[in-house]
Amino acid sequence: QSALTQPPAASGSPGQSVTISCTGTSSDVGGYDYVSWYQQHPGKAPKLLIYEVFKRPSEVPARFSGSKSGNTASLTVSGLQAEDEADYYCSSFGGNNNWVFGRGTKLTVL
Amino acid sequence: QLVETGGGLIQPGGSLRLSCTTSAFLIGSNHMSWVRQAPGKGLEWVSVIYTGGNTYYTDSVKGRFTISRDRSKNTLYLQMNTLSAEDTAVYYCAQSRLGNRKSFDIWGQGTLVTVS
Numbered sequence: 001q002s003a004l005t006q007p008p009a010a011s012g013s014p015g016q017s018v019t020i021s022c023t024g025t026s027s028d029v030g031g032y033d034y035v036s037w038y039q040q041h042p043g044k045a046p047k048l049l050i051y052e053v054f055k056r057p058s059e060v061p062a063r064f065s066g067s068k069s070g071n072t073a074s075l076t077v078s079g080l081q082a083e084d085e086a087d088y089y090c091s092s093f094g095g096n097n098n099w100v101f102g103r104g105t106k107l108t109v110l
Numbered sequence: 111q112l113v114e115t116g117g118g119l120i121q122p123g124g125s126l127r128l129s130c131t132t133s134a135f136l137i138g139s140n141h142m143s144w145v146r147q148a149p150g151k152g153l154e155w156v157s158v159i160y161t162g163g164n165t166y167y168t169d170s171v172k173g174r175f176t177i178s179r180d181r182s183k184n185t186l187y188l189q190m191n192t193l194s195a196e197d198t199a200v201y202y203c204a205q206s207r208l209g210n211r212k213s214f215d216i217w218g219q220g221t222l223v224t225v226s
Binding site for chain 2 (some may be wrong): 032055096
C-alpha cells in the first residue's frame, strides 16, 4: 500500500490559519472515515490530534480541525502559535486490517 | 503511559524482542499496534493485535515479525527475526481506544533498533 500524499512543507505567521492536505485512494482515505492526524515535535513521540476525520480528543485544542472530501483529507490549524511548529502526519485505515501514513508535512511558524 | 524496551544494536540476520508495558490500563483491553520511524523518515505502521487476538502485519515484515501479548504481565511484544538494515528505526507501541479504534491515541516514547 502506497503512502498517503502530503505536501512536504507548510508555513504561516502567528495568528494565521494553515491547511495541510492528505491525498489517498478509494481504498483508504476515500473508502473509510478513519483518517487521523498526528503532531510530532523533534525527538518526541507522535501525538494524536484528530481521529475519524474530524473528532478531537478532549485534550486537543479546538484550533485543530479535520475534514475530508473524496480521497483527500485536510487538517486546519487556526490561530497559529509558535508551539505548533512540528511535523504533521495523516493516517488512514486501509481496510485489509492495515494502516497507511502520509510522508509528513513540516509546519513552520514564521 | 506506555514504555517500550528491548531496542539496541543488532547484526543483520539477527533477532530482537521488543516489549511494551503500562501501569495505566490493561494491554488486552484495547487494540495495540507497533509503528516504526526510520531515522529522518516518516511513520510506518508495522503490526496490530486486536482485543480478540487476531494479528496483522505490513507486507515487509510478514513472516519475520510476530506481535503478541502476555495478559499476566500486561505486556505487548514484537519478536523480530531475520533483521536487515531496512528495519533500523525507532519502534513505538501505540494504543487504539477512541471511537472505532482505528487511530493511535496513546504512544510510548519509542525504542531504537539499529541493524548494522
